[in-house]
Amino acid sequence: MDTIGIAVCGCGTVGSGVVRVLTEQRERLTARTGRQLLLRHVVVRQLDKARPFRVPRELLSTDWRAAVRDPAVQVVVELIGGIEPAKSLVLEALQAGKHVVTANKALLAHHGQEIYETARRNDRAVAFEASVAGGVPIIATLGQSLAANQILSIQAILNGTSNFILSAMDEHGWTYEAALAEAQRRGYAEADPTLDVDGSDATHKLAILAHIAFGVAVPFDAIDRQGIIGISELDLRFARELGYTIKLLAEGWLKDNTLALHVAPVLLRNSSPLARVSGAFNAIALVGDIVGETLYQGMGAGQMPTASAVVADIIDLAVGRAQRTFQSLRLWSATPPALTFCKAEMVSSRHYLRLLVRDEPGVLSDVTRMLAEEQISISSIIQHEALPEHDSAIVPLVIMTHAAPTYRFHRAAKRIDLLPSVTAKGVHYTVGD
Numbered sequence: 001m002d003t004i005g006i007a008v009c010g011c012g013t014v015g016s017g018v019v020r021v022l023t024e025q026r027e028r029l030t031a032r033t034g035r036q037l038l039l040r041h042v043v044v045r046q047l048d049k050a051r052p053f054r055v056p057r058e059l060l061s062t063d064w065r066a067a068v069r070d071p072a073v074q075v076v077v078e079l080i081g082g083i084e085p086a087k088s089l090v091l092e093a094l095q096a097g098k099h100v101v102t103a104n105k106a107l108l109a110h111h112g113q114e115i116y117e118t119a120r121r122n123d124r125a126v127a128f129e130a131s132v133a134g135g136v137p138i139i140a141t142l143g144q145s146l147a148a149n150q151i152l153s154i155q156a157i158l159n160g161t162s163n164f165i166l167s168a169m170d171e172h173g174w175t176y177e178a179a180l181a182e183a184q185r186r187g188y189a190e191a192d193p194t195l196d197v198d199g200s201d202a203t204h205k206l207a208i209l210a211h212i213a214f215g216v217a218v219p220f221d222a223i224d225r226q227g228i229i230g231i232s233e234l235d236l237r238f239a240r241e242l243g244y245t246i247k248l249l250a251e252g253w254l255k256d257n258t259l260a261l262h263v264a265p266v267l268l269r270n271s272s273p274l275a276r277v278s279g280a281f282n283a284i285a286l287v288g289d290i291v292g293e294t295l296y297q298g299m300g301a302g303q304m305p306t307a308s309a310v311v312a313d314i315i316d317l318a319v320g321r322a323q324r325t326f327q328s329l330r331l332w333s334a335t336p337p338a339l340t341f342c343k344a345e346m347v348s349s350r351h352y353l354r355l356l357v358r359d360e361p362g363v364l365s366d367v368t369r370m371l372a373e374e375q376i377s378i379s380s381i382i383q384h385e386a387l388p389e390h391d392s393a394i395v396p397l398v399i400m401t402h403a404a405p406t407y408r409f410h411r412a413a414k415r416i417d418l419l420p421s422v423t424a425k426g427v428h429y430t431v432g433d
Helices: 013-024 026-033 064-069 086-095 105-121 138-145 160-172 176-185 200-214 233-242 303-319 321-329 363-373 406-417
Strands: 003-009 036-043 075-078 099-102 151-157 244-255 258-269 281-288 292-299 340-342 348-358 378-383 394-401 427-431
Touching: 003 013, 003 064, 003 303, 013 026, 013 036, 013 303, 026 036, 026 303, 036 064, 036 303, 064 086, 075 086, 075 303, 086 099, 086 105, 099 105, 099 303, 105 200, 138 200, 138 281, 138 321, 151 200, 160 176, 160 233, 160 244, 160 281, 200 244, 200 258, 233 244, 233 348, 233 378, 233 394, 303 321, 348 363, 348 406, 363 378, 363 394, 363 406, 406 427
Parallel strands: 003 036, 003 075, 075 099, 258 340, 258 427
Antiparallel strands: 151 244, 151 281, 244 258, 281 292, 348 394, 348 427, 378 394
């Protein structure tokens, strides 16, 4: 029987899960591929480090170059993370004639063009299902199942850490700090959670999805990004009162050959399927021109869901499916479609605006006048009495607008912040359909 030699580079949480599946499910994998998937190398930084799963000692090494250059290896699995040495490893593996499986969204978002071009020059494939949404097979869905469609929009929860934090704050009344600490305790967030909570992780993933869905390479820095740092329990409370939930969304819209992308907190109606996605789950809502609306949901992180996606890519390579898909997608090819990329602030949206203002006559008329001067109409207004945590002379004012160009709303919001009656910079988010 044919064998496929595999080198797993990186044996942390996900890597040890992949090793576990390849060793414990060997018979099942052989039956499904018709080939024996043989683990030949497990490359680690420290040989004697304790790991979640016991790895046979004879497979362990610290030399990724030796693993990549081994003629008995046909597939290299990169699970190191970060840019270097992951980038060098992937490029050298492709140049050595190996196929590559990776879960490294940052690497693909920043260096996808070089990696994919190197793969094509060497007639190899790069498979990356685990780079977006963990165990949710969204890459295969876009590249295969929905290949007949032009994707018109993406609306997705792509970061499980942020979704867990927002869910805990909204459902249990926790502070941001308490929810983050619990996410770290459960292993959803790193000791340094910056890339999760500032929106970078979701932006990396959106860049990858947009490339497949819309067929155009969008630089990471071209995507507007706002994370969940600074989200207040107060805004979650007002959103709930209005019938909405706040979620960190990665969104993309294609209309009239114009593409807009952003990552930001968005108010979603409680009846929306994405609003009901709780905890560390991910979900992706797609609209295709033929199929219409579809929704995909599952665990977006964790050892075994992500390992499942990695091993699925190995299986696809073993049966030859991944090679055909990679060639047909033509990722970062030299002939991109004629799309115009625009900033998300050019898109018309509804908006939520929360202000803390002095309790005095004329305040509401000043605020509404500045919105009107930017041709922004108001959908609803909430003005409560002073909150217990604030001075009795300070009251919250919440305004929901009708749809208007986002740049006009931002311009109005900056002017409103300068009003003498406004005591702190306003908080504002877009409102989903």
